[in-house]
Amino acid sequence: MAFESASVPPAATPASLVSPAAPRSRRWPHWRLGFRFSGLLGVVVLAWWLLAALLGPHLLPRELLGSGSAEVFGPMSASHWLGTDYLGRDMLVRVVDGARYTVGLALLATLLASSCGTLLALLAAASGGVVDALLSRVLDTLTAIPSKMFALIMVAGFGSSAAMLVATAAVIYVPGAFRIARSLAVNINELDYVTVARTRGEGKVYIMLHEILPNILGPMLADLGLRFVYVVLLLAGLSFLGLGIQPPAADWGSLVRENIGALHNAGAAVIAPALAIASLTIAVNLVIDNLPGRAARERGAR
Amino acid sequence: MGASVTVQGLCITAGEQTLVHPLSFAIEPGEVLALIGESGSGKTTTALALMGYARPGCRISGGSVRIGDQDVLSLSPAEQRALRGRRVAYIAQSAAASFNPSRTLMDQVVEPALIHQTLGRAEAEAKAVQLFRELALPEPETIGSRYPHQVSGGQLQRLMAAMALITDPDLVILDEPTTALDVTTQIEVLRAFRRVVRERRATAVYVSHDLAVVAQMADHILVLRHGELQEINPTGRILATPDSDYTRSLLAAARPAPREGGPQAGQSELLLDVRGLSAGYGPKNAQGQPAKLILQDINFKLYRGQAIGVIGESGSGKTTLARAVAGLIEPCAGVVLFDNRELKPALAQREREELRRIQIVFQMADTALNPAQTIERILARPLQFYKGLSGAALQKRICELLDLVRLPRTVAGRLPGGLSGGQKQRVNLARALAADPDLILCDEVTSALDTVVGAAVLDLMADLRRDLGVSYLFISHDLHTVRAVCDEILVMQHGRQLAQVARADFDRGPHHPYYELLARSVPELRQGWLDEQDPGARAPQPLKGFA
Numbered sequence: 001m002a003f004e005s006a007s008v009p010p011a012a013t014p015a016s017l018v019s020p021a022a023p024r025s026r027r028w029p030h031w032r033l034g035f036r037f038s039g040l041l042g043v044v045v046l047a048w049w050l051l052a053a054l055l056g057p058h059l060l061p062r063e064l065l066g067s068g069s070a071e072v073f074g075p076m077s078a079s080h081w082l083g084t085d086y087l088g089r090d091m092l093v094r095v096v097d098g099a100r101y102t103v104g105l106a107l108l109a110t111l112l113a114s115s116c117g118t119l120l121a122l123l124a125a126a127s128g129g130v131v132d133a134l135l136s137r138v139l140d141t142l143t144a145i146p147s148k149m150f151a152l153i154m155v156a157g158f159g160s161s162a163a164m165l166v167a168t169a170a171v172i173y174v175p176g177a178f179r180i181a182r183s184l185a186v187n188i189n190e191l192d193y194v195t196v197a198r199t200r201g202e203g204k205v206y207i208m209l210h211e212i213l214p215n216i217l218g219p220m221l222a223d224l225g226l227r228f229v230y231v232v233l234l235l236a237g238l239s240f241l242g243l244g245i246q247p248p249a250a251d252w253g254s255l256v257r258e259n260i261g262a263l264h265n266a267g268a269a270v271i272a273p274a275l276a277i278a279s280l281t282i283a284v285n286l287v288i289d290n291l292p293g294r295a296a297r298e299r300g301a302r
Numbered sequence: 303m304g305a306s307v308t309v310q311g312l313c314i315t316a317g318e319q320t321l322v323h324p325l326s327f328a329i330e331p332g333e334v335l336a337l338i339g340e341s342g343s344g345k346t347t348t349a350l351a352l353m354g355y356a357r358p359g360c361r362i363s364g365g366s367v368r369i370g371d372q373d374v375l376s377l378s379p380a381e382q383r384a385l386r387g388r389r390v391a392y393i394a395q396s397a398a399a400s401f402n403p404s405r406t407l408m409d410q411v412v413e414p415a416l417i418h419q420t421l422g423r424a425e426a427e428a429k430a431v432q433l434f435r436e437l438a439l440p441e442p443e444t445i446g447s448r449y450p451h452q453v454s455g456g457q458l459q460r461l462m463a464a465m466a467l468i469t470d471p472d473l474v475i476l477d478e479p480t481t482a483l484d485v486t487t488q489i490e491v492l493r494a495f496r497r498v499v500r501e502r503r504a505t506a507v508y509v510s511h512d513l514a515v516v517a518q519m520a521d522h523i524l525v526l527r528h529g530e531l532q533e534i535n536p537t538g539r540i541l542a543t544p545d546s547d548y549t550r551s552l553l554a555a556a557r558p559a560p561r562e563g564g565p566q567a568g569q570s571e572l573l574l575d576v577r578g579l580s581a582g583y584g585p586k587n588a589q590g591q592p593a594k595l596i597l598q599d600i601n602f603k604l605y606r607g608q609a610i611g612v613i614g615e616s617g618s619g620k621t622t623l624a625r626a627v628a629g630l631i632e633p634c635a636g637v638v639l640f641d642n643r644e645l646k647p648a649l650a651q652r653e654r655e656e657l658r659r660i661q662i663v664f665q666m667a668d669t670a671l672n673p674a675q676t677i678e679r680i681l682a683r684p685l686q687f688y689k690g691l692s693g694a695a696l697q698k699r700i701c702e703l704l705d706l707v708r709l710p711r712t713v714a715g716r717l718p719g720g721l722s723g724g725q726k727q728r729v730n731l732a733r734a735l736a737a738d739p740d741l742i743l744c745d746e747v748t749s750a751l752d753t754v755v756g757a758a759v760l761d762l763m764a765d766l767r768r769d770l771g772v773s774y775l776f777i778s779h780d781l782h783t784v785r786a787v788c789d790e791i792l793v794m795q796h797g798r799q800l801a802q803v804a805r806a807d808f809d810r811g812p813h814h815p816y817y818e819l820l821a822r823s824v825p826e827l828r829q830g831w832l833d834e835q836d837p838g839a840r841a842p843q844p845l846k847g848f849a
Contacts, residue, residue, distance in 0.1 A: 192670040196733070198649060199628050200684060201657040214674030 039290025045283035049276075052099035053107075073259075073267045083268035085259050091269050094255055095276050101251035103280065105162060106235055109169035110228040116170065117177025118220055122208040124178075125185035136182065139175040147172045147234065155243045165244060169231045180223050184216040225288040229281045236277050252277050304331045304505030305370035305389075305472035307352065312365035314347055314356060314529075321347050321360060322529040329522070332503035336520035336537075338510060338552070340752035341723070344529035349475045349509045353390045354382040369473055388418040391466035395478040397458040401450040408446030411465045420469050433464040436501065437494040456487035460494050467498065474499070474506040480515060484615040484779060485823040492518060492825075492832060511752055513556040514825035517541060518832040525549050537829055555757040556827050561764035561787050572642065573773055574604040574627070574741060579636035581626045590634050596622040597797045600636070602790075606740070609767060609774040611788030613781055613820065619797035620777045624743040627775065628662050641740070658688045661734035665746035667726030671718035677704075677729055678714040684736040703732040707762060724755035728762070735766070744776045748783055760787055781824050793817045 074084035082091035120139070124132040154168040188194065194211050202211075238244040239253025250258065255273035262269040307329040314322040322344045329335045337345040347360060354374040356362050367374040369389060377385065386392070391414070394400050401410060411433075412426035421429065427446070434442035437460040450458060459479055466474055479495065480488040496519060499506050510516050516523060516537070523540045525532040525548065532546040544550050579600040584593025596619045604610050612620045625631045627638055629649040638645045640660065646652050664670040671680055681700050685691045691699055704711050707728040718726055727747060734742050744763075748756035764787060766772060778784050784791055785808055793801040793816060801814035813821075825831060 192664040192666060193672045195630065196662065196664070196670060197683075199630065199657060199660075199662050200687060200737070201649075201652070201654050202687070210675075211672055215672070217674075 036290050038286050042283040042286025042290065045279055046287055049099050049103050049280050049283070052096045053103035056097055056100055073262045073265065073269055076268050082272045085255070085269045086261060091259075091272050094250065095252065095272050098251045098255055098273065099276070101162070101245050101249060102232060102236065102253070102277070105166055105245075105251070106169070106228055106231040109166045109231045109235075110173070110224060112166065112170035113173035113231070114177045114220065114224045114227060117174045117179075118181040118213070118216070119208075120174070121178045121181030121185050122212055123204075124182050125189045125212065126204045126208045128189075132182075135178070139178050142171070143175045148237065151234065151238055152243065155238065160238075160243055160246060162245070165235060165238070169234055172234070173227050173231060177220075177223060177227060181216060181220055184219055185212050188212045188215050222288050225284050229284050232277065232281060304333075304474075304503060306331045306368075307335075307473055307505060307507075308366075308368040309352070310366050310368075312348065312351055312367060313363045314344070314351055314360055315363045316360045320529060322351070323531075324365060325529075325531055326365075327524055327531075327534055329505055329507070331505055333521045334499060334506045334508055334519055336508045336510060336516040336523045337526060338513060338516055338523055339526035339532075340511060340754060342528075343526040345509050345511075345526050346477055347529075348526070349477055349507055350392075352473065352475060352507060353386050353392065355386070384418070387414040387471075388420065388469050389471055390473045390475065391469065391471040393459075393462050393466050393474065393476045393479050396482055397462040397479075398450070398455060398482075400462060401458060403450050406447055406449060407453070407461055411446065411461060411468060414465060415468045418469055426468060429468060430464055433467055433498075434461075436498050437461075437464055438490070438497075439464075454487070456483055456491050459483065459491050463495060463498065467502065467504070470502075472505060474504050475509070476506060477509045478511070481510070481512070485781070486615065486819060488515075489823045489825070489832070489835060493835070495519070496832060512825070513541075513552055513753070514827045514831075517827055517829050518825060525552070541828065551754055553827070555753040559786065561760065562768060570606040570608075572603060573606045573608075573640070574775070575639035575642075576600055576602050576627070577637050577639070579623070579626060579633050579638065581622055581631050581633040583631070586634065592634055595634075595797065597626065597633075600794075600799050602792055602799070602802060604741070604773055604775065607767065607771050607773055608790065609776055609788045611784030611791045612775065612777045612794060613779065613784050613791055614794035615779060617796075618794040620779075620794050621745055622797075623794070624662065624745050624775060624777055628660060628743055629657075654688065658737045659740045660743065661737050661739040661741070662743040663730050663734050663745065663747055665749055667723060667730050667750065668718075670730050671726055671733075673718050676715055676717055677721075680718075680729065680733055681714075681736055684733060688737050699736070703736055706735060706766070707732045722755075723751055724759060727751060727755075727759055731759075731762070731766075735770070735772075739772060741773045741775065744774055746778055747776075749778065749780065756783070763787060781820050791817075793820070 071084065072086055072088050074088070076083050082095065085091055085094055120135055124135045150172055151168050154164065154171075158164050189207075189212060194207060197207055197211050235244055235251065236253030236256075239251050240257045242254075242257060245251045245254055247254070247258075252273040256270055256277075259267065259269035259273070309328070310326045311324045312322060312326070313320065313324045325348065327335070337348060339345045347357070350357065351362050352367055352369075352374070354362070354367065354377060362375060365375070369385075372385075372389075374382065374385065374390075401407070408427060408430060411430045412421075412423065415421040415426040415429070416423065430446060431442050434445060439445055439457060439460055445453065445457075445461075453461070463476075463479075476495070480491050483491060492515065498504075499519075508516060508519050520537050522534060523537050524534040525540070525546065527548050532548045533540070533544065535545065540549060541553070544553060579597060580595065581597045582592035582595035586592050600623060602610065612623060614620050622631060626633050627645075629645065629647070629652055632647040640656065643656075645656060649657075671677075678700060681703055682696055685696055685699055700714060701711050704714065709725060709728050709732070713721060713725065713729075718729070721729065727750075730747075731742075747763075748759055751759060760783065763774065767774065774787070776784060776788055781791075789805045791803045791808070792799060793803070793814060795816055800816050803813060803817060807813075822835065
């Protein structure tokens with residue numbers, strides 16, 4: 001019922017109802033959750049890539065999967081929507097397949113980095129003193145190492161398995177998440193309700209998880225999205241250099257590298273994975289910019 | 303000098319909500335009109351509309367505002383800009399936030415005259431010095447070369463008045479100009495404002511929630527509630543025979559009646575005994591003295607069921623006293639005995655039972671409640687933590703607590719953001735009561751509330767004391783409030799205890815000169831009180847503050 005009433009176009013409602021509700025018509029229907037158009041676009045693109053990462057090629061019509069005998073660097077056609085790659089494989093299948101690595105690994109690494117950073121930051125803020133100073137300085141030191149250089153050394157030393165790539169990206173992005181979370185948590189830590197909890201005799205873990213964490217979650221989720229974009233770019237960069245996901249598996253970065261030969265004849269094979277990377281990062285940013293909480297804050301509702 | 307102001311059918315909306323319902327009033331040239339009401343009554347919104355300004359999200363949807371013979375609302379935005387600061391001047395509540403910290407005071411005071419090109423730089427500066435003199439600022443010749451952080455809050459507020467008056471505006475709007483000041487500073491600022499407004503015959507609108515202050519300043523008072531006019535009458539008539547019930551309740555709240563007292567010293571057992579307490583912040587030196595000593599040698603005794611008020615100006619160390627008793631700051635000397643047992647200095651060393659028996663209630667209900675937790679969760683935690691309640695017993699106790707602080711049980715499921723200021727402060731109290739404490743440390747619990755709401759909270763606290771036998775250490779800067787609820791008053795200045803006055807002696811002297819000064823500085827709810835206050839008769843301050 002609720003969905004029905006929300007989806008009725010305004011023209012269909014009786015005129016007598018429209019006029020008093022005129023200022024109301026600017027409000028979004030319920031299902032939009034306060035997203036603007038650009039945010040919705042981001043959600044749609046992001047949802048598509050997440051689905052691709054989950055289901056892989058099963059997402060595609062069956063007739064696209066079977067055909068593997070086409071010409072090398074074929075153009076876009078009805079049977080190969082995005083053309084074919086340097087071995088004549090269908091490019092659309094390759095890109096959708098690559099989403100699993102690009103989106104999946106990046107998501108895993110980002111979640112790992114953000115949750116570690118947030119937890120350490122909560123610990124630092126709730127403890128203060130020596131613990132805070134020690135954690136902050138150690139993680140500052142980590143920031144001083146250039147991220148690409150660090151990744152190169154890790155891959156050179158321990159190989160480039162998927163687990164290794166996730167761990168490397170996570171370690172690189174922990175300090176950033178820590179810094180943001182700590183600055184938020186330190187401010188919350190000074191507020192009266194945390195003081196009240198402290199005078200009640202609450203332990204450090206309760207204060208960290210129940211008093212501070214819920215109040216920094218919103219900004220940290222926004223930060224998570226931004227960090228995800230950095231991780232995608234880092235992993236794609238490593239793959240492009242040949243240090244990331246190894247063939248025959250391929251993420252979008254390695255797809256660009258494999259098919260770089262198509263660049264001189266403007267082949268779709270190199271443009272498609274590049275566009276995929278661009279669309280994913282832009283979509284994530286659009287979603288973050290339109291997060292409901294943020295929009296509400298800008299309207300001064302909070 | 304001033305012009306007449308006529309407002310007709312002024313209506314201000316925010317989205318679908320009407321903030322100010324059609325409102326009409328007029329001010330004669332040279333008269334002062336006060337807008338009074340609780341927060342959210344639309345008084346500042348109305349005052350800003352007199353300049354043709356609506357805050358973001360608000361819209362002036364109808365009516366007219368005429369200053370002299372000009373209709374402000376029909377002007378173009380550029381013409382309105384030319385009007386503001388030139389013909390209409392605005393003095394905001396927080397002068398500290400209104401001055402640019404990196405420019406000299408003189409630069410900023412003469413700025414309106416230079417922007418509107420009413421005076422040359424030299425003439426403007428000469429006029430500013432003259433205004434400084436009229437506003438009784440110290441060293442009027444040279445104060446302009448200082449920066450905002452080099453003068454006090456009260457002086458800054460007067461400098462802001464100089465900035466507003468430099469263009470000889472037709473209308474001056476003062477928006478709660480003394481609310482952020484200490485009482486002893488407030489009286490000086492009020493006196494300066496009043497003289498300038500009188501001598502220049504300026505038309506003024508004075509926005510305030512404090513009837514006693516308004517009674518000193520205004521010729522007429524307009525009472526607003528929920529954006530609707532309650533009544534508009536000459537000040538004398540409002541104070542003597544108000545027309546509306548709401549005005550009567552405002553008047554009643556502004557004259558706090560003494561609440562029922564607790565037992566006298568010695569009549570019940572000793573609960574809290576503070577002996578020679580000193581505390582401070584910063585690293586300690588070889589003698590164990592912290593770098594910045596805030597509290598020095600505080601001694602007092604609190605008997606079960608008593609309420610002791612701690613009064614002093616901002617920076618006098620009263621909050622630090624509460625924090626030291628609560629264990630939030632370690633004292634560097636002295637002991638705190640609670641129920642004849644010495645309390646450990648640090649929070650972490652105290653037993654859970656000791657923590658349970660002393661609860662603290664903070665001033666800002668906004669920051670004292672976790673915005674991410676529902677009221678139910680906020681109240682449930684101390685019950686689970688101290689008593690291990692759960693299930694039906696927990697629910698029952700939460701309902702009892704809400705009843706106790708007279709909140710409807712339906713608020714349990716709401717987040718603090720959905721409650722009013724007074725309701726939040728009640729939840730704040732309920733959380734402290736959930737622990738069944740013997741002593742509640744109240745840090746300025748009513749300062750952030752409107753007078754009517756604050757009076758209701760004070761009533762509630764008096765009832766709770768009678769029914770539950772809790773004791774209060776009641777910290778406040780407002781002598782009226784403290785006198786109304788406390789059995790004994792501790793007067794503090796610069797971290798020292800100056801005097802201790804028992805309830806029987808509140809009105810009987812002789813007292814410490816600083817207590818007398820505080821008592822004299824609280825505005826009384828009658829006209830002409832300010833004129834009786836002779837600046838020459840002010841007692842010298844016993845301790846010299848920093849310049």
